[in-house]
Amino acid sequence: MEKKPERRGVIDTWIDKHRSIYTAATRHAFVVSIRDGSVDLSSFRTWLGQDYLFVRGFVPFVASVLIRAGKESGESSDMEVVLGGMASLNDEIEWFKREASKWDVDFSTVVPQKANQEYNRFLEALMSSEVKYSVMMTAFWAIEAVYQESFAHCLEDGNKTPLELTGACHRWGNDGFKQYCSSVKNIADRCLETASGEALSEAEDVLVRVLEYEVAFWEMSRGGE
Numbered sequence: 001m002e003k004k005p006e007r008r009g010v011i012d013t014w015i016d017k018h019r020s021i022y023t024a025a026t027r028h029a030f031v032v033s034i035r036d037g038s039v040d041l042s043s044f045r046t047w048l049g050q051d052y053l054f055v056r057g058f059v060p061f062v063a064s065v066l067i068r069a070g071k072e073s074g075e076s077s078d079m080e081v082v083l084g085g086m087a088s089l090n091d092e093i094e095w096f097k098r099e100a101s102k103w104d105v106d107f108s109t110v111v112p113q114k115a116n117q118e119y120n121r122f123l124e125a126l127m128s129s130e131v132k133y134s135v136m137m138t139a140f141w142a143i144e145a146v147y148q149e150s151f152a153h154c155l156e157d158g159n160k161t162p163l164e165l166t167g168a169c170h171r172w173g174n175d176g177f178k179q180y181c182s183s184v185k186n187i188a189d190r191c192l193e194t195a196s197g198e199a200l201s202e203a204e205d206v207l208v209r210v211l212e213y214e215v216a217f218w219e220m221s222r223g224g225e
């Protein structure tokens with residue numbers, strides 16, 4: 001059966017409008033270096049430690065999205081989608097711990113770098129009850145989508161991704177995660193369809209800021225502060 005083409009929503013128009021920062025976040029030199037096999041393993045270890053800390057801060061954010069989904073999504077199944085994301089974060093944390101012993105990274109000694117701290121502060125601000133549900137959902141989608149697009153790229157045809165890094169790439173680059181990101185995007189687009197002008201402009205701003213934070217996060221892996 002022929003697949004129905006996905007309808008273009010507000011998010012797609014924003015991706016087009018902010019294409020250069022979107023590409024910077026999803027095709028960063030660190031990710032490209034994984035894909036072409038030239039990755040510096042000390043960068044990978046830095047990313048691993050910093051991302052573990054990031055994920056520990058991301059869990060409360062997703063929990064707050066879950067609470068808002070329960071209150072604000074009406075008949076729709078937003079809660080189930082976000083709950084699925086929570087479950088995959090649980091696996092993610094266990095995966096990070098296994099990788100830490102594989103790569104000899106001691107998480108108890110990892111100190112969050114500036115880019116990580118700033119990203120975490122941004123997430124904390126988004127947890128406020130003042131932040132509109134559509135704005136939170138847009139941020140949530142962007143955060144997950146950057147990892148999905150980046151790591152899927154490392155698995156596309158022609159990749160030279162080192163075997164020992166394919167686990168990380170499959171974690172976010174697999175089809176199930178892609179499907180989950182598409183469900184989050186549909187939720188965000190649905191909320192944005194009926195959002196006020198003010199909410200739309202806040203959501204667009206938050207989307208761009210997430211992309212900027214993601215770029216800074218990759219930069220940190222390469223030794224930037």
Ligand SMILES: Cc1ncc(CN)c(N)n1
Pocket residue numbers: 051054055058143144146147214217
């Ligand atoms: C920085 C960052 N952004 C997104 C993800 C995907 N949950 C992550 N693990 N780390």
